Amino acid sequence: MARLDTHPAAAPGQPLPSPDVAGVELIVGARRVTPQAVRAVAGGIEVELRGPALLAVLDASFQGQDSIEVLGGRWHRHRAQVSAISMQGASSRVLLTCAERCQPLN
Numbered sequence: 001m002a003r004l005d006t007h008p009a010a011a012p013g014q015p016l017p018s019p020d021v022a023g024v025e026l027i028v029g030a031r032r033v034t035p036q037a038v039r040a041v042a043g044g045i046e047v048e049l050r051g052p053a054l055l056a057v058l059d060a061s062f063q064g065q066d067s068i069e070v071l072g073g074r075w076h077r078h079r080a081q082v083s084a085i086s087m088q089g090a091s092s093r094v095l096l097t098c099a100e101r102c103q104p105l106n
Contacts, residue, residue, distance in 0.1 A: 024073040026080070026096075028056040029066030036091060038073070044080060044097040045070065054092050057082065070098060077101055 024045065026033040033056055035047035049057060060066040061082040068080045080096035 022073055024075075025071045026053075026057070027067075027069040027071060028060045031056050032071075033057065040074065041095065044083070044095065045073070045075060046093055046095050048091050048093050050091045054094070057094055058085075068096065070096070 024035065024038045024047075026035065026047070033049070033053045035049055035053070037048040039046045056066075057068060060068050068082070070076065070078050070080050075098040078098040078101050080098045082094055083097045084095040086093040086095075
């Protein structure tokens, strides 16, 4: 998996702010999940998740009962699927590739 880009103005290990990922949250089934960090990559996003947020995404990915959708940023209202997982210490990085745009709710 690609390494996390940093900037001298950002804290070590923190991604650069980007309009592509500003304010990104995930909707996993009926849960709202806020990643610890988000980074734009080709075709989707890489998110850093911990604890219950990571479990929700893993359950949705492997059990297939819940969908994963992106809110905010370039991929607003797009479905996503887990393409790769990199577990490191207390947190994990999950690569989400974004697919079709979700239908708006009334």
